[in-house]
Amino acid sequence: MEFFQPATWSEALAMKAAHPEAMPIVGGTDVMVELNLDHRRPEAIIDLTRISELTQWGTDDGLLRIGAGVTYSQLINELGDRLPGLAIASRTVGSPQIRNRGTVGGNLGTASPAGDAHPPLLASDSQVELASTSGVRRLAVGEFFTGPKRNAMRKDELIAAFLVEPARGPQQFSKVGTRNAMVIAVCSFALAIDLERRRVGSGIGSAGPTPLRAIEAEEFIQGELDWENRARPSDATLRRFGELVAAAAKPIDDVRGTATYRRHALAVMARRCLEWAWAAA
Amino acid sequence: MGLGRGVKVSCTVNGHKQVADGVWEGESLLYVLRERFGLYGSKNACEQGECGSCSVYLDGTLVCACLVLGGQANGRSVVTIEGLEGAKVQQAYVEAGAVQCGFCTPGLVVATHDLLHRVPHPSEAQIREALAGNVCRCTGYAKIIDAVNLAAGRL
Ligand SMILES: Cc1cc2nc3c(=O)[nH]c(=O)nc-3n(C[C@H](O)[C@H](O)[C@H](O)COP(=O)(O)OP(=O)(O)OC[C@H]3O[C@@H](n4cnc5c(N)ncnc54)[C@H](O)[C@@H]3O)c2cc1C
Ligand code: FES
Ligand code: FES
Numbered sequence: 001m002e003f004f005q006p007a008t009w010s011e012a013l014a015m016k017a018a019h020p021e022a023m024p025i026v027g028g029t030d031v032m033v034e035l036n037l038d039h040r041r042p043e044a045i046i047d048l049t050r051i052s053e054l055t056q057w058g059t060d061d062g063l064l065r066i067g068a069g070v071t072y073s074q075l076i077n078e079l080g081d082r083l084p085g086l087a088i089a090s091r092t093v094g095s096p097q098i099r100n101r102g103t104v105g106g107n108l109g110t111a112s113p114a115g116d117a118h119p120p121l122l123a124s125d126s127q128v129e130l131a132s133t134s135g136v137r138r139l140a141v142g143e144f145f146t147g148p149k150r151n152a153m154r155k156d157e158l159i160a161a162f163l164v165e166p167a168r169g170p171q172q173f174s175k176v177g178t179r180n181a182m183v184i185a186v187c188s189f190a191l192a193i194d195l196e197r198r199r200v201g202s203g204i205g206s207a208g209p210t211p212l213r214a215i216e217a218e219e220f221i222q223g224e225l226d227w228e229n230r231a232r233p234s235d236a237t238l239r240r241f242g243e244l245v246a247a248a249a250k251p252i253d254d255v256r257g258t259a260t261y262r263r264h265a266l267a268v269m270a271r272r273c274l275e276w277a278w279a280a281a
Numbered sequence: 282m283g284l285g286r287g288v289k290v291s292c293t294v295n296g297h298k299q300v301a302d303g304v305w306e307g308e309s310l311l312y313v314l315r316e317r318f319g320l321y322g323s324k325n326a327c328e329q330g331e332c333g334s335c336s337v338y339l340d341g342t343l344v345c346a347c348l349v350l351g352g353q354a355n356g357r358s359v360v361t362i363e364g365l366e367g368a369k370v371q372q373a374y375v376e377a378g379a380v381q382c383g384f385c386t387p388g389l390v391v392a393t394h395d396l397l398h399r400v401p402h403p404s405e406a407q408i409r410e411a412l413a414g415n416v417c418r419c420t421g422y423a424k425i426i427d428a429v430n431l432a433a434g435r436l
Pocket of ligand 3: 380417
């Protein structure tokens with residue numbers, strides 16, 4: 001095994017181009033588990049924690065551009081007001097020790113359908129910025145996930161950042177697990193309401209081969225919500241929204257739960273998230 | 282940085298410069314601390330971030346040492362239970378009866394130290410949240426919460 005520790009981003013990209021098999025590491029909260037338990041022996045490891053740009057965030061043409069190495073703790077403390085949905089999801093990740101190290105870049109790199117950052121990123125139409133020595137490209141996060149633990153990153157690429165619009169209305173996130181902390185989601189749901197454009201975004205986690213959007217549910221509720229007076233939607237409307245979210249999921253039975261339970265829980269979470277978020281609108 | 286020759290890990294541990302040569306590229310900071318620097322206070326139980334018994338400070342941030350790659354600690358500052366100014370927290374754990382077999386205690390003392398420096402007077406919910414990543418198989422946690430409250434009153 002080789003160990004690379006680039007000091008700059010351009011050095012990192014050059015190393016990745018020269019060693020496409022090399023595995024990047026940032027927080028190590030996924031990578032180290034695989035190394036410690038002998039599940040993986042990469043030919044080489046590239047440590048990206050020396051690259052200061054990766055841990056920074058700023059604005060880019062009205063969007064927040066957040067470095068791939070920004071930790072969950074940083075997101076909660078520094079961006080909770082602008083990205084409330086992602087901050088709620090971040091608070092449910094692991095423990096303080098995990099949130100202090102784990103990053104959204106690493107969550108995207110692993111691309112688990114259960115990754116907690118993914119539903120809020122989907123709900124707010126985020127983009128992933130990929131970079132290589134041959135250039136930079138930005139992908140809608142929905143196109144980034146290609147299968148269970150698979151993503152659209154080429155072997156010569158690294159994740160530089162993700163881009164997301166600051167919230168233009170209430171956002172919510174909900175997750176089902178056996179405990180309040182330290183759990184991989186049985187299933188999860190994120191909602192982002194854009195009061196200016198009168199749009200609703202959604203994200204479903206851990207109930208399909210990739211994180212998913214519930215497009216029909218979004219279209220339905222956009223048409224139903226009382227954008228003028230912000231009146232509470234009827235129980236029937238809330239229920240229908242929940243059913244459409246559940247119908248958009250593609251869950252399986254696995255050790256954490258059954259497909260039937262996941263659909264049921266998603267309908268409940270979707271209804272509640274909408275109710276909570278709309279009450280705050 | 283060569284093929285299979287191992288890496289050199291050079292960092293400050295508890296205020297002292299420490300160097301290890303020939304560290305396997307995939308080796309965790311926990312392994313380096315215990316097996317190369319002889320600091321056995323940080324415990325090795327799960328090696329997957331689940332139990333918190335390996336909790337240390339890395340550049341002032343609470344982390345699981347088993348999830349830090351040895352090479353990532355290069356040039357950084359590590360504080361382990363051996364170097365922590367945690368006597369008051371430790372004493373509170375003893376007095377509250379929060380130590381039984383003691384295996385989880387070093388990690389819990391470091392995590393409690395971190396909590397009380399961020400939140401000097403935490404609520405029970407804040408304590409449970411902050412210690413959610415530290416597993417204890419003996420006490421049932423009630424006395425651990427007593428210990429944190431006791432320490433909070435004294436710091
Ligand atoms: C105890 C424990 C609890 C956990 N709880 C949760 C939870 O509740 N919710 C959840 O979603 N996850 C959880 N996780 C998983 C993990 O913490 C997250 O997936 C985290 O976001 C990974 O980030 P990282 O920086 O640690 O990634 P790393 O482990 O450093 O990397 C993860 C993957 O991404 C790749 N990668 C990382 N950064 C880049 C980059 N910039 N460019 C290209 N590739 C990159 C790596 O090569 C690797 O394949 C938990 C893990 C542990 C150990
Ligand atoms: S040994 Fe590191 S968390 Fe369990
Ligand atoms: S005292 Fe035995 S594990 Fe906590």
